[in-house]
Amino acid sequence: MVQQKTINTFGTLSLASATGAAALLLSACSTLQPQPAAPAAPAAVVSSVTEAPPQVTARMAEARKQLGDMVALQERLYRVAGPLLINNADLCRTQARNLLGFTAKNKYSYPGDFADAAAAVLNYGDRLEVASVLAGSGAARVGLRKGDGLVAAEGKLLPVGANAETDAAAILGPLASSARTITLTIARGGNNQQLKMPVTRACAFKIDIGNSDNVNAYSDGQRVMITRGMIHFAQSDEAIAYVLAKDIAHNVLGHAATTKQAYTVGGIIDNLVSVRPDLSMLIGSAGVKPMPQELDAAADRLSLYMVARAGYSVEGAHAFWQKLATQYPASVLNGYNANHPGIAYRLSAIDKTVAEIRSKQSAQRPLVP
Known part of the structure; x- marks a missing residue:
């Protein structure tokens, strides 16, 4: 099983929900720091030698299989959990929160060999992508989909790279707790589009596969x-x-x-x-x-x-x-x-x-x- 640092826009399924803010809410975990300018790209090197694709070792193949199996189980668990979390918010009493209603990951959500596996199996890169959408949530109702890239929230660019989840939590968490809807800019099919997404009231418990x-x-x-x-x-x-x-x-x-x-x-x-x-x-x-x-x-x-x-x-x-x-x-x-x-x-x-x-x-x- 791969440990994930999922952005929990669900209400309980990951990253910040362990704080009690619920897996989908994304509590503010850190302050967004300015990102250094990207270095200039090196000049292209022309070679007459055709490089062979990297060899998939047994260790890499095993990591890819484990990742695929884990993702399938976690997605199923989220799907089953969705109605339980949303339809019982009133029964969860003080443990209900406003949640975004989706999880997001990039290749850095997985450690070591699994980062390469995430790139190979899930096509993850530096940008956060929607990994799961909570059934019945506001995100599901406005058509947010698995694979949508997260570009901006309320006009503020969302971070990319190794610290993207933590930094995105610092942006999305306060928005989810204070607003009824969030304007989310996503990348889909080569184009950017905006979704006006209602936040979702749900039981705020983090849910994982062991x-x-x-x-x-x-x-x-x-x-x-x-x-x-x-x-x-x-x-x-x-x-x-x-x-x-x-x-x-x-x-x-x-x-x-x-x-x-x-x-x-x-x-x-x-x-x-x-x-x-x-x-x-x-x-x-x-x-x-x-x-x-x-x-x-x-x-x-x-x-x-x-x-x-x-x-x-x-x-x-x-x-x-x-x-x-x-x-x-x-x-x-x-x-x-x-x-x-x-x-x-x-x-x-x-x-x-x-x-x-x-x-x-x-x-x-x-x-x-």
Whole structure:
């Protein structure tokens, strides 16, 4: 898994959202510094020798494959997360923010070999490009697309190069927090055009893929991380939504602070989103204490309302969590149920909540827990 420095115009998916401003908002991380003038281009050298293209080494090929796989998983996660984050802004209480509604990257968003891979696989260069657009956001409604280059915001040129994400955050963050719409100049098809983009109110939690095959998900109060193994186990978007919503609910309810697990779980998230995580950190229980069943059931209840409000069906929730508990019981260390062992108590609460939601949907009553 490649660690990304994504501009989070989503509301939670990257760069500045770890500060609590939400992944899509882009908090002001630094002050924009004047850029030195570019040096004059050297005179062209004419040669009669035709240079062979650079050889793609096994290391480069592996980096390209890892990058492609990671991008596909992260894009899917963003797509599933979009309705959960936007449709539940009121349930996220003080943890909702105004977000831009897209992520942006350039080749410098990836370290080492992965910078070359980003240029080769994703065609990234120095300019920031839209990497993902949050479904249902203002950015999506005005037609912002993946691949659009970011040129300017409210007439102010956006930076390029190695520090572009940090410097762009210093420009875009204040705009998102103070304005209802932002005039964004983009490069598309060789031409520049302007989009008047509404900001999006959404839950402000950073969401990442974990570079591990253990079947688990983590939340530390500000972030949600789902491992690669959990994505593969869940398979369907609906099941992924159950897992995402559950950990979003834990964050909303402040359970990381209540259980005093924010520091421990935060360290696991920091590790598993890195390029080469230290999997020895997952030996034993990894220091994570089991979630009390009462807190788990409270998160299940809130998460099911979030799932329903996002347009996903709640009907499969019992079967999904039962299957997970059967295949990965609490005795499987570093699996989801090792951290959430109260499955019988939880399933009872899930059944009660599903019945409650069905009743409200039938009566066309507001879906408010």
